Amino acid sequence: MAVYTDISEAELIAFLKQYDIGTLLSYKGIAEGVENSNFLMTTDRNSFILTLYEKRVDRCDLPFFLGLMEHLADKSVKCPLPIRRKDGEAIGQLAGRPAAIIEFLEGMWPRNPQASHCREVGRALAQMHSASQDFQLERANALSVGAWRPLWEMSSARAEEVERGMAAEIENDLVELEEGWPVDLPAGVIHADLFPDNVFFLSDRLSGLIDFYFACNDLLAYDVAICLNAWCFEKDGSFNITKGMALFDGYISVRPLDDAELEAMPLLARGAALRFFLTRLYDWLTVSNDAKVVKKNPVEYLKYLRFHRRIGNVGEYGYRGVE
Ligand SMILES: Nc1ncnc2c1ncn2[C@@H]1O[C@H](COP(=O)(O)OP(=O)(O)OP(=O)(O)O)[C@@H](O)[C@H]1O
Ligand SMILES: N[C@@H](CCO)C(=O)O
Known part of the structure; x- marks a missing residue:
């Protein structure tokens, strides 16, 4: 608790x-x-x-x-x-x-998000990105690509307690993400943690976003990639392309994604999966089991990471552009 x-x-x-x-x-x-x-x-x-x-x-x-x-x-x-x-x-x-x-925000977060929720979240995320363009304060992302290797090094010695054989593939991801991470995509204020438990709905209408305590300045498309991970996988670990389509449709109904953002999406999604895998892994290995919080399983995000490695283009997530 x-x-x-x-x-x-x-x-x-x-x-x-x-x-x-x-x-x-x-x-x-x-x-x-x-x-x-x-x-x-x-x-x-x-x-x-x-x-x-x-x-x-x-x-x-x-x-x-x-x-x-x-x-x-x-x-x-x-x-x-x-x-x-x-x-x-x-x-x-x-x-x-x-x-x-x-x-106090009325509503409940969706325990079983549907495509309709994903569409609403996409729209709200884009509204947030557009509305914060003239926000005057700035905050660097303390958990962006440069932070991932130090975070990994704090857990790597014990990582194989979670899954044997994992260390080599994570090392490889780190190298590829560090080398390929985009720097010149549209940037602004991102939520950076827009998971289902941070989005409230009243019936099927989004009533509000909460928990801005990871918000920071970073690539806007990276925030979309975080949501792809958090909203569009099923409990069995499979990616639901209908949810991906709904998330993108909602987002681009407010803010179109440019060609460079679309091209970078598989890499951004892979980076987002690695970021949450690493923080979960660290907590999994260091927070005591009698602590007051329920620890989140890092393996869920390891599976997502493996999925993103195989993605060739944003269409495979369900993106279909403006109709
Ligand atoms: N403005 C709000 N209105 C209604 N309920 C809220 C509000 N803010 C927080 N809560 C409730 O408190 C819970 C925890 O809030 P929040 O997600 O901000 O906590 P946190 O400790 O920063 O957690 P985490 O980073 O793990 O999501 C939410 O799931 C929700 O039930
Ligand atoms: N949303 C994060 C935890 C809180 O920041 C996760 O699911 O790992």
Whole structure:
């Protein structure tokens, strides 16, 4: 359960005095999530999410994350707004952690995403990319191609505990991705973690995007590649081309992909699979089994990585262009 830091009622009531959001009625920890401590909090006015930022989030990045949410909401991209305190600040301190209060977003994330969800996600991702073109703050991607080898080196000695024979193929991926990674594709602010558990739906309509805590400046098409991995594979590890088609259709209905982005897609998808494989592998090998979070299996992403190695062009993911 992702509540690393407990808070007492007394300290929460004192914290809320800085805000104009009513009187506390109840609060409880939220089990989902792996990075931060989240609480659902209800006052006599509304429900809110209280987030305490844990050690993997750098305090210096919080103005970027929270400012981005405000910028996007202002441009009608569906995402919850951070609540500012009476003094105008969005970031406070609670139980020794940086803390923020975020609007509660109605809806549920899809446990079994369908093609219709993929289309909506594609559209919302492109809206986010377009709306953030004039966002003034910048944040480098700390988990881009240059970070993958150091991350691998932290796990490589024990990687074969997860699957024998894996190390040589990962070394080969690293070399090919480092040599071939594109640098001159359209860039901007990307979400970088738009998995199904970060997209809420009310019935079949997308109600909002959450969890901008990996957002950064990087290649826009790389964000599409992350979504291809996160949304378009079935539980048995097979790629669902109908979902791929829907994701691309939704995306290009808002922002067309240029020829260079399309050509790079198999490599970007392979890189995205490697990135999530590496962070999962590191956590798998280092986070204790009695920890408060459910660890995500790296082998799922190893399978995706192998799939992308065999892809020749973006049409094999279902891309069919503007009709
Ligand atoms: N604004 C919101 N409205 C409603 N629920 C929210 C909101 N923000 C977070 N949640 C709830 O809290 C859970 C965890 O949030 P979030 O994904 O931001 O956490 P995290 O620790 O950063 O996790 P991870 O990086 O693993 O996705 C979500 O699955 C959702 O249930
Ligand atoms: N979405 C990530 C975890 C949180 O960042 C994963 O599935 O590996």
